[in-house]
Amino acid sequence: MRTVAILPVKSFSRAKSRLGQAFPDRPALAAAMVADVLDALFAAPSLDGVVVVTAEPVASRVAAEMGAEVVHDPAETGQSDAVLRGVDATDAERVLLVPGDCPALDPAEVEALLAHAAPVVIVPDRHGTGTNALLLSPPRVMTPAFGEGSFERHSRLAREAGIDPEVAPVRTLGLDVDTPDDLDALRRALSSFAGGAVRTRALLDEALAA
Numbered sequence: 255m256r257t258v259a260i261l262p263v264k265s266f267s268r269a270k271s272r273l274g275q276a277f278p279d280r281p282a283l284a285a286a287m288v289a290d291v292l293d294a295l296f297a298a299p300s301l302d303g304v305v306v307v308t309a310e311p312v313a314s315r316v317a318a319e320m321g322a323e324v325v326h327d328p329a330e331t332g333q334s335d336a337v338l339r340g341v342d343a344t345d346a347e348r349v350l351l352v353p354g355d356c357p358a359l360d361p362a363e364v365e366a367l368l369a370h371a372a373p374v375v376i377v378p379d380r381h382g383t384g385t386n387a388l389l390l391s392p393p394r395v396m397t398p399a400f401g402e403g404s405f406e407r408h409s410r411l412a413r414e415a416g417i418d419p420e421v422a423p424v425r426t427l428g429l430d431v432d433t434p435d436d437l438d439a440l441r442r443a444l445s446s447f448a449g450g451a452v453r454t455r456a457l458l459d460e461a462l463a464a
């Protein structure tokens with residue numbers, strides 16, 4: 255089943271606002287995290303492609319250089335709208351909707367997630383209230399509705415579509431960075447295992463050494 259990942263990327267100048275001053279150079283962090291996520295996605299053999307939806311020139315260039323299809327997002331009206339632009343741009347039979355702020359993403363965990371055959375698979379965030387990824391087949395089986403409280407919302411939308419969603423916790427997808435606490439959790443996680451998140455590790459280490 256042809257499966258592509260769809261990765262929405264907000265303009266780096268506007269990214270990660272909830273971090274506040276926990277990491278002042280938020281554009282650099284956003285850029286490093288996106289590139290690390292792309293590395294992980296392209297290392298997952300069961301993914302047949304990656305679609306990056308963005309108005310960010312740096313993300314567009316890096317994504318294209320890595321072999322992703324780039325879809326322009328001039329409106330920047332939110333993650334869900336951006337993801338739908340990506341869905342409209344692909345003829346894949348299945349899509350994996352992932353955010354660009356989970357730099358520790360493990361290709362092996364992506365492979366395990368793609369082994370699920372259910373029409374709707376929801377990957378919850380570490381709090382169990384948000385959604386860190388959706389696996390949808392067909393891609394329009396339900397309409398994504400990311401944002402606060404999206405885990406329950408996506409569960410309901412799946413049921414309204416006549417589907418009993420599977421829930422698949424994925425450790426490295428649960429390390430998304432939105433708040434200062436998330437950044438601390440990522441730092442702890444990265445200190446406990448080697449490999450992955452190459453650019454993000456370097457940036458965090460550089461910030462600590464400064």
Ligand SMILES: Nc1nc2c(ncn2[C@@H]2O[C@H](COP(=O)(O)OP(=O)(O)OP(=O)(O)O)[C@@H](O)[C@H]2O)c(=O)[nH]1
Binds near residue numbers: 327330352355
């Ligand atoms: N293309 C596009 N991507 C978006 C948009 N809004 C959010 N995203 C992406 O969707 C994913 C999850 O978004 P958020 O966690 O809300 O990221 P964020 O908007 O940078 O964080 P905050 O500023 O704290 O809300 C990230 O990969 C974002 O880059 C948008 O309007 N357009």
Ligand SMILES: C=C(OP(=O)(O)O)C(=O)O
Binds near residue numbers: 400404
């Ligand atoms: C997008 C979501 O949350 P966040 O903006 O915190 O990543 C979500 O959980 O659907």
